[in-house]
Amino acid sequence: DTEVTQTPKHLVMGMTNKKSLKCEQHMGHRAMYWYKQKAKKPPELMFVYSYEKLSINESVPSRFSPECPNSSLLNLHLHALQPEDSALYLCASSQVASEQYFGPGTRLTVT
Amino acid sequence: QKEVEQDPGPLSVPEGAIVSLNCTYSNSAFQYFMWYRQYSRKGPELLMYTYSSGNKEDGRFTAQVDKSSKYISLFIRDSQPSDSATYLCAMRRLGAGGTSYGKLTFGQGTILTVHP
Numbered sequence: 054d055t056e057v058t059q060t061p062k063h064l065v066m067g068m069t070n071k072k073s074l075k076c077e078q079h080m081g082h083r084a085m086y087w088y089k090q091k092a093k094k095p096p097e098l099m100f101v102y103s104y105e106k107l108s109i110n111e112s113v114p115s116r117f118s119p120e121c122p123n124s125s126l127l128n129l130h131l132h133a134l135q136p137e138d139s140a141l142y143l144c145a146s147s148q149v150a151s152e153q154y155f156g157p158g159t160r161l162t163v164t
Numbered sequence: 165q166k167e168v169e170q171d172p173g174p175l176s177v178p179e180g181a182i183v184s185l186n187c188t189y190s191n192s193a194f195q196y197f198m199w200y201r202q203y204s205r206k207g208p209e210l211l212m213y214t215y216s217s218g219n220k221e222d223g224r225f226t227a228q229v230d231k232s233s234k235y236i237s238l239f240i241r242d243s244q245p246s247d248s249a250t251y252l253c254a255m256r257r258l259g260a261g262g263t264s265y266g267k268l269t270f271g272q273g274t275i276l277t278v279h280p
Contacts, residue, residue: 084266095270155207
């Protein structure tokens with residue numbers, strides 16, 4: 054089973070709201086990733102967690118705050134977002150430095 | 165110049181055709197190569213993963229890597245309307261350490277339509 058699940062599927066939030074995106078995998082993968090994808094563009098890496106530790110932050114604004122509570126879960130906390138942050142947010146997981154499996158994504162709209 | 169170049173298309177073919185999708189890259193440090201299929205408003209689905217030059221086949225899909233030319237291809241045989249999607253190539257550097265850890269570099273994606 055190569056399934057990565059993400060909740061919610063869709064999210065609409067105002068610029069003053071606080072919300073969280075959730076990601077889960079049960080493949081025993083020790084690396085987890087957050088990507089942002091705008092329409093007709095490839096995914097852009099935001100964060101990488103390896104063995105529950107943040108190993109890459111691609112200069113993402115502080116209004117995005119990742120958290121990895123355990124090896125199966127990954128959260129992305131959102132606060133004071135801007136309309137230009139509207140996008141598809143993708144979670145992925147992999148064995149260390151191996152191929153990545155993506156979840157279905159959360160479609161975020163910031164109003 | 166982008167590290168990975170991929171023609172965005174769109175590419176339109178009749179059902180049953182052989183489809184050829186290609187990417188070129190400039191950085192010889194890339195050693196691992198992937199092809200993903202992405203349907204509209206869905207997450208990318210891994211189709212093929214390879215790290216050596218040569219061909220790898222899985223059902224109707226064949227991935228080809230030529231490291232000497234820095235060129236990778238994905239062939240789809242007997243294409244079906246259900247193959248209509250965006251195809252993304254992705255690649256990664258060798259090794260697990262440092263800032264290159266796990267980071268994929270994607271092509272821009274090729275939009276494919278297979279019409280009945």
